[in-house]
Amino acid sequence: MNLPLQPILASLRHHRLTTTLLMLQVALTCAIVCNVAFMVVNRWSEVHIDSGVDEASLSVLDSQGVKADANPWVHHAEDLAALRGIPGVTSAVAVDTLPLGGSESSTGACGSSEALEAAIKANSLDGQSTCVQFATLAGSSGELAALGLKLIAGRDFLPEDYKTGDISTAIISRELAKRLYPGAQALGKSLYNGSDTPVRIVGIVDTLLRPYLRDAGINQFTMLWPQLPNGNNVTYLLRSAPRDSERVLEAAVAVLNKVNPQRIIPAKSVRTYTQMRDTYFQRDTTMIGLLLASAMGLFFVTALGIAGLANFWVQQRTRQIGIRRAIGATRGDILHYFQIENFLIVSGGIALGMLLAYALNLLLMQHYELPRLPLHYLPIGALALWGLGQIAVLGPALRAAAVPPVVATRSV
Amino acid sequence: MFGYYFDLALRSLRRNPILTALMVLAIGLGIGASMTMLTVLHVMSADPLPDRSGQLFYPHLNPTPLSHRKNAMGPDPTDNMTWPDAMALLAAHRGTRQAAMAGGNLVVQPEKAGANPFTIDGRYTTADFFTMFGLRFVQGNAWAATEDAARSRVVVLSEALSRTLFGTNDSVGRMVQLGEHTFRVIGVTAPWMPQPKFYADAAARKFGESDQFFLPLGTALDLKLDTSGNVSSWQKFSGDLTASSVTWLQFWVQLDKPAQVAAYSRFLFDYSAQQKALGVYERPADSARLDSLRERLITLHLVPDDLRLQSWLALGFLMVCMVNIVALLLAKFLRRSGEVSVRRALGAQRRDIFMQFGVESVLIGLVGGGLGLLLAQLGLWGIRRRPDEYSQLAQMDTAMLLSTFALAVVASVLAGLLPAWRACHIAPALQLKTL
Numbered sequence: 025m026n027l028p029l030q031p032i033l034a035s036l037r038h039h040r041l042t043t044t045l046l047m048l049q050v051a052l053t054c055a056i057v058c059n060v061a062f063m064v065v066n067r068w069s070e071v072h073i074d075s076g077v078d079e080a081s082l083s084v085l086d087s088q089g090v091k092a093d094a095n096p097w098v099h100h101a102e103d104l105a106a107l108r109g110i111p112g113v114t115s116a117v118a119v120d121t122l123p124l125g126g127s128e129s130s131t132g133a134c135g136s137s138e139a140l141e142a143a144i145k146a147n148s149l150d151g152q153s154t155c156v157q158f159a160t161l162a163g164s165s166g167e168l169a170a171l172g173l174k175l176i177a178g179r180d181f182l183p184e185d186y187k188t189g190d191i192s193t194a195i196i197s198r199e200l201a202k203r204l205y206p207g208a209q210a211l212g213k214s215l216y217n218g219s220d221t222p223v224r225i226v227g228i229v230d231t232l233l234r235p236y237l238r239d240a241g242i243n244q245f246t247m248l249w250p251q252l253p254n255g256n257n258v259t260y261l262l263r264s265a266p267r268d269s270e271r272v273l274e275a276a277v278a279v280l281n282k283v284n285p286q287r288i289i290p291a292k293s294v295r296t297y298t299q300m301r302d303t304y305f306q307r308d309t310t311m312i313g314l315l316l317a318s319a320m321g322l323f324f325v326t327a328l329g330i331a332g333l334a335n336f337w338v339q340q341r342t343r344q345i346g347i348r349r350a351i352g353a354t355r356g357d358i359l360h361y362f363q364i365e366n367f368l369i370v371s372g373g374i375a376l377g378m379l380l381a382y383a384l385n386l387l388l389m390q391h392y393e394l395p396r397l398p399l400h401y402l403p404i405g406a407l408a409l410w411g412l413g414q415i416a417v418l419g420p421a422l423r424a425a426a427v428p429p430v431v432a433t434r435s436v
Numbered sequence: 437m438f439g440y441y442f443d444l445a446l447r448s449l450r451r452n453p454i455l456t457a458l459m460v461l462a463i464g465l466g467i468g469a470s471m472t473m474l475t476v477l478h479v480m481s482a483d484p485l486p487d488r489s490g491q492l493f494y495p496h497l498n499p500t501p502l503s504h505r506k507n508a509m510g511p512d513p514t515d516n517m518t519w520p521d522a523m524a525l526l527a528a529h530r531g532t533r534q535a536a537m538a539g540g541n542l543v544v545q546p547e548k549a550g551a552n553p554f555t556i557d558g559r560y561t562t563a564d565f566f567t568m569f570g571l572r573f574v575q576g577n578a579w580a581a582t583e584d585a586a587r588s589r590v591v592v593l594s595e596a597l598s599r600t601l602f603g604t605n606d607s608v609g610r611m612v613q614l615g616e617h618t619f620r621v622i623g624v625t626a627p628w629m630p631q632p633k634f635y636a637d638a639a640a641r642k643f644g645e646s647d648q649f650f651l652p653l654g655t656a657l658d659l660k661l662d663t664s665g666n667v668s669s670w671q672k673f674s675g676d677l678t679a680s681s682v683t684w685l686q687f688w689v690q691l692d693k694p695a696q697v698a699a700y701s702r703f704l705f706d707y708s709a710q711q712k713a714l715g716v717y718e719r720p721a722d723s724a725r726l727d728s729l730r731e732r733l734i735t736l737h738l739v740p741d742d743l744r745l746q747s748w749l750a751l752g753f754l755m756v757c758m759v760n761i762v763a764l765l766l767a768k769f770l771r772r773s774g775e776v777s778v779r780r781a782l783g784a785q786r787r788d789i790f791m792q793f794g795v796e797s798v799l800i801g802l803v804g805g806g807l808g809l810l811l812a813q814l815g816l817w818g819i820r821r822r823p824d825e826y827s828q829l830a831q832m833d834t835a836m837l838l839s840t841f842a843l844a845v846v847a848s849v850l851a852g853l854l855p856a857w858r859a860c861h862i863a864p865a866l867q868l869k870t871l
Contacts, residue, residue: 039767041766041854041858042763042766042767042770044762045759045762045766046763048759049759049760049763051572051757052752052755052756052759053756054635054751056752056753056756060749087554088543090543090545090553091616091795092616148505150505156530160507206587240846286553288552288554288555305825306822307740307742307824310740310822314746314749315749318469318749318750318753321465321469321753322753322756324761325462325465325466325753325756325757326756326760328458328461328462329458329462329759329760329763329764332454332455332458332459332764332767333763333764335455335457336764336767336768336771337767339771340771347726378765388745392741392744393747
């Protein structure tokens with residue numbers, strides 16, 4: 025390339041204000057888009073978090089008893105028997121809540137009785153390293169298998185473990201085990217939650233998400249609890265082949281209303297596990313959509329700006345281009361002139377934009393609990409903007425290259 | 437002169453139709469995105485009761501022990517009031533009106549044979565609620581303080597619920613089955629839907645459906661009806677909602693004059709001090725405070741962080757669009773240097789040149805504003821289709837409609853300012869030479 029940068033820089037200096045504005049626009053776009061891309065990636069990984077549950081084969085529905093009931097579990101058991109009779113249902117379980125179900129019960133407990141006593145004395149679990157607040161998931165027999173959880177140690181609950189009253193066994197997630205018993209084997213240990221009998225850990229599952237997500241570090245602080253749901257409101261979990269789920273749900277509503285019409289089955293609660301998950305993340309998916317749309321919008325407007333201005337300059341310089349062509353510049357020279365000019369402007373914008381991106385990230389970290397922007401987003405953003413600039417300037421640059429030398433001989 | 441500038445602007449805009457379209461599109465997109473988000477924020481931070489919000493106050497007491505530490509993830513227990521405190525404040529009667537309340541969710545069993553039961557949201561409250569918040573009755577009336585004390589089994593229904601249950605808005609005297617118990621209807625209220633539902637518990641839905649029934653708080657407590665809000669206890673919870681270690685009630689007071697407000701603040705301070713002297717409270721008396729309705733709305737954190745972020749994003753977008761237009765206008769105006777020098781040489785003043793280009797910018801702003809309005813309506817339509825609780829409110833009122841144009845014109849005038857200023861400083865002679 026035999027193009028000296030001098031004339032380009034001279035020309036840009038001549039249009040100092042316009043060039044600065046264009047750089048500013050590129051810088052703002054770069055700053056916003058880098059942060060937006062980072063937010064999209066964050067949300068994306070949140071939405072695709074592994075729940076540990078075999079979601080595709082599961083369906084759920086809620087039942088709310090209308091009449092006061094002295095022993096709701098007995099009626100739930102009748103319901104379960106009827107639900108198991110539906111063709112295609114391979115298992116039916118009564119639960120209080122589910123991973124990503126939204127509503128959560130949680131309890132605090134400690135890995136040792138000394139830690140619990142210290143925590144009670146301090147009136148807080150915070151200071152104790154083996155004490156922690158975690159989500160409890162209660163359910164009737166067969167929940168572990170129905171959810172398709174992967175047991176990595178120990179066993180499933182035995183029939184005699186299931187009770188409506190005080191419970192003495194539990195299965196916990198791997199991450200909770202690590203937190204409660206750091207560096208030790210959790211299986212067979214007891215956890216202390218202040219009730220009269222400590223709870224013994226009989227099994228550990230690989231992955232099990234909370235019903236309501238919080239920070240990444242505690243999203244898997246979960247415990248399965250063989251407590252039979254004994255309230256008026258209950259959730260039924262049904263396992264079937266994925267293609268049967270719609271039919272199974274329809275049949276389940278009919279069957280339950282036949283067993284006992286004195287109940288409310290909210291239409292919103294009758295859904296597949298996948299639908300429940302989608303509802304849970306609905307806001308995040310909307311946000312991802314909006315973030316992507318705004319990034320596209322920014323790119324679009326910036327491309328318009330670059331193309332519009334380049335077009336203008338080409339018109340303005342038609343005569344000069346003609347003269348250059350007449351004294352020997354090739355079409356390629358003219359084309360490259362505009363491409364390099366654009367590259368310089370965009371580069372200036374990117375340099376400023378990276379600083380702005382970092383500043384914007386600091387602001388977002390302060391107000392919206394966003395993590396620090398990883399550095400590799402900056403070169404990616406820069407590449408995207410260079411590419412965008414080159415595409416936007418290509419049209420006007422080609423038009424400039426097509427200016428015939430004869431223009432030089434005409435007066436404007 | 438204005439007509440002439442208008443004509444000039446039109447000609448200039450027509451000369452570069454593509455560039456004009458680009459500028460209109462850019463400002464339209466920026467305005468559309470911003471106004472969509474600003475409208476949502478506007479409706480979400482609207483005054484729920486414009487005629488009386490200035491007189492409503494929310495007292496805060498802090499009965500938690502000194503050793504109590506708030507759970508970072510849990511609700512703030514001092515946000516609500518204990519039963520003994522609420523009853524003491526009610527009995528003291530220091531405000532013009534005052535009421536304690538809690539949300540409730542009950543199963544209603546329609547009388548009609550074969551009709552399915554369904555659940556409804558409502559409020560357990562005390563007599564002043566209706567006059568304090570300005571509910572209108574279409575039939576019957578509210579219960580009196582004596583019925584609060586007697587824990588009568590009476591209920592006030594919303595007009596909508598009355599129609600669903602009885603097919604008429606005149607259901608006074610009829611009996612209605614809520615949960616396990618039967619209540620006598622004594623009044624039917626006209627539709628009342630303050631948005632946001634400022635008086636409810638912090639955890640409750642703040643937008644959308646309003647309360648469908650109201651019944652005396654004492655009655656609800658007597659019958660152990662389910663409440664639907666945060667119940668916080670800093671001692672082992674026995675299930676007794678009247679304990680002094682359980683907060684679950686919202687308390688509102690109407691104070692008409694500034695002197696009354698000051699007096700009530702002092703009263704809260706004295707009450708706290710007295711409770712501390714009695715050994716019920718452990719915290720200093722100045723931990724009590726009186727929030728105005730505005731302050732209460734801020735505590736409730738009504739606008740989700742995501743929405744705030746989206747609004748900033750939209751404004752950032754508008755800014756990029758504006759920088760874009762400034763650059764395009766600058767290039768465009770400076771290109772017409774020749775024309776400007778001729779006009780200047782013929783006697784036009786800088787002011788005239790400035791006006792001429794100003795009119796052109798405003799014209800772009802108005803057309804862009806029109807496009808922005810269309811895009812904002814499209815955006816709001818999109819938001820109304822989302823299942824978020826606030827989504828149904830996303831409608832533009834006249835004020836927002838006008839501010840859309842105002843914003844568009846202000847944005848375009850601002851964008852045109854720098855280019856027009858540069859253009860009017862073109863020296864006449866220099867440019868004439870190149871012609």
